[in-house]
Amino acid sequence: MLRTFFRTEAGSTSALLIATVLALVWANSPWGDTYEAFWHTPMGLSFGTAEFSLDLRHWVNDGLMTLFFFVIGLEISYEVRLGQLRDRRLIAVPAVAAFGGMLVPAGIYLLLNAGGPGAAGWGVPIATDTAFVLGVLAVVGARCPDPLRAFLLTLAIVDDVLAILIIALFYTDELSVPALLTAALLLAAIVTLRWLKIWRAPAYIVLGFALWVATLESGIHPTLVGIALGVLVFVYAPSDQKLLMAGEAVQEFTNEPSARAAREATLRVRHAVSVNERLQLRLHPWSSYVIVPVFALANAGVRLDGETLRAALTSPVSWGIVAGLLLGKFAGIALGTWLPLRLRWGVLPGNLVWGQLFGGAAVSGIGFTVALFIVDLAFADPVIRAEAKIGILAGSLLAAALGWVIFRMAWDRGGVCAPPEAEPDEELPELLSVPVGPRDHVRGRPGAPITIVQYGDFECPYCGRLHPVLTRLLRDNPDVRLVFRHFPLRSIHPRAASAAIVAEAAGDQGRFWEMHDVLYDNQRHLTDADLEHYAAQLDVEPWEDVPRHASRIALDEASGRDSGVRGTPTLFLNGVRYQGPLDEDAISRAIAALRPSPQPS
Template sequence: MKVTTLFKEFFESEKSSGIALIACTLTSLFLANSNFGDSYQDLFHIKIGSHSIGHWINDGLMAIFFLLIGLELEREIYKGELSNIKNAMLPIFAALGGIVVPAGLYLFFNYGTPTQSGAGIPMATDIAFALGILSLLGNRVPVTLKIFLTALAVIDDLGAIIIIAIFYTKSLSILNLGIALGIFILLLAFNRLKVRNLIPYLIGGVIMWYFMLNSGIHATITGVLLAFAIPFGNGDKNSTSYILQHFLHKPVAFIILPVFALANTAILLSGNIQETLSENYSIGILLGLIAGKPLGIFILSYATVKLGFCKLPPGISWKSIFGVGLLAGIGFTMSIFITLLAFENETIINNAKLVILISSLTAGILGFFTLKQTLKK
């Protein structure tokens, strides 16, 4: 199977990003629970303009992360795994199973309670960590499995973005939303007029981000909209989309995601962990990520192949599909991101982050050893 240079760059940057995320998470946990803990946490509450540093990271820098995800999704649709409807059906249905089943398990324990808004937490997959662990298995991993996991994770993130836009919008300003969408339409017009210079798109994207931020819809959605406004052309190395995606790989992998980890994993390891894990929202997150993800991905993949909607790619077995499903249970970045939107109580947020770390670590270890036993050397 032909693999593009850009996909190799994306895979390598995500793999390296996973290592950087682990280092930053351990650093953040250490500092938060050291004698400097209060000073470290206060750092992210310092105001710059009308927003705190933490707010700028989560609403500003993460919009750039979503821009990269949008560009990768666009490339998958036009030239990658999703460009062929027959090939696209398997990761689409797998991602759907990996969204619906974990959310269902979470709601089973939390429906009708104040924490039911956390149903989006176990839906997400952290691309960087999932691909990072897959890469540890070296050459035994078939290219088709790398592409399947990437496509699955990108679609998964798209699902999370849609859920954020629909279910985590608490108030809505029609005027600001209208202006933001008006700018988006203007950028689409630039695209149709074959304006290839990046400058007007980036300026328009910043203005669109500002109005989206003030509309009530989470500002990171701007990143995905901007990605689809930027000209793709034929997708070669001279296309505007390719140039921007190539440029963003390293800043996102080694600056934006690590900074997000530093800001959002300052978790206080105090209190009774057993008591924390027995909370309904904790059980929902644990079961959603560790059991719901692999079961949802496997069951819908198996059903759609047996019904003839799609076929299993060469080099991939059902055991490896289940192993990839376990890796998809590494929620981390996206799960923490949704936690910040779902809850307002600081104790619940802190506990949920801890449970996400435990769940993601467990899913990653199980996925690694399952695939190690499954994939031939």
């Protein structure tokens, strides 16, 4: 589900960018006056004397965007019940990070605008644009691992929920009690249908539309309806019985193809998958490739003539939004990530390093869709609206550039995981402090003349990339052996120490290297439950002698620190620190240099 979401959202970034450019070109063309005129065209429904009408922009912002938030509600429901949000330890860190990423930008904005005409816009820099963020991460490519995408998606989901609550609570001018009571009754009717397990799409569509109209008339922004209905859609994991019945129906169709068997197989397969997932599959492309780009086309158009730009350059609204998106988001998310990790409230979803997290915090400052949405609610003055939109465009561009620079710097550090406090000023030793001995884990021919000692961490992404490289080197070079020593970076890889203990437990059974390979092949799945599963597969008791294994790991760490190891992976070739690139060709050349030159005959 996450991979599908990433692919759809990242791919839609191009459509969103094109729509934004078209809106800007249209608003700044010789026909720029037609931009606002077109989006203020009224359109509605009438039945006798009853009439319901909105202009085109409000149909987009209040109508189509409700469907957009409905898809977000579907995603929230799925992730809470079956996905990543089931694990409270994985929710805590991105949730606090999302809260920090909203609180700090709002505070920075208010520092510049409190008491002024732009004070109501404090909600503009709080929201992260998921589509643009994932699009930037797609461009970043290998510098951004899947766990970071999962972390940022979780953060974005929490961010969206908080943004909708802020819109409902702080950007509602007047409340109509009768309409609000009607909306509550309609929502209760939908909940009752769900409780009775009545799954009739027309009933939900009619009630949902009526709920949207009642909410719109109540004064509460109707996008809240989208989130609520999305969360209510039923989601479940396929049961064994449903999977079995679907398989039997497909088998029957394969044996005796017929229209009846095809219909039965189709129904059985469809019912094995929850309504939530089926709706996501159908609606995600519409949301990503139609609704959000149309929203951008309707809202991103702002005149960029000299007078408008000069006004924006001196406007506290523009500067407040730029500072909030660029600095506030970065500082708030970074602090919100560090605090729960420091207090042990939760863990990260995988092998992430601070450079990657900082890059993710920076690109989260791309606030576009919801930011433009709140501009329309916060400001009635078209001049202030224009200044706010210019601030959104400038802040988002700068946040994307900052994220790109941070990702490049993190990557160009040489492919080594190291906590920030482990950056030494002293000159590091070049020689291995503790020679290879009988207690070491050795892979390869015992008497091999060339020894590679690796200080590694099972959660380190660079160690994960190095693992297949070393495997091939050992296979192609019988005169090389590999020694693995533990160096878990506990401050940035919270599961590395537990993984090392399980590896040592496997070593007691003579299966260290089997567990070593399993752990590196499953770096994204190193929870205690995962580790126990791997141990059971190898018939290992993982927690039987933890103090002894922890002591063994501590000896490796001590030898690493004495040898100048500050990050992972760190290699020593025949006792001398290797300082070249961590790719197969470079390491092969270093190995070849250790072999004695052939004597002339």
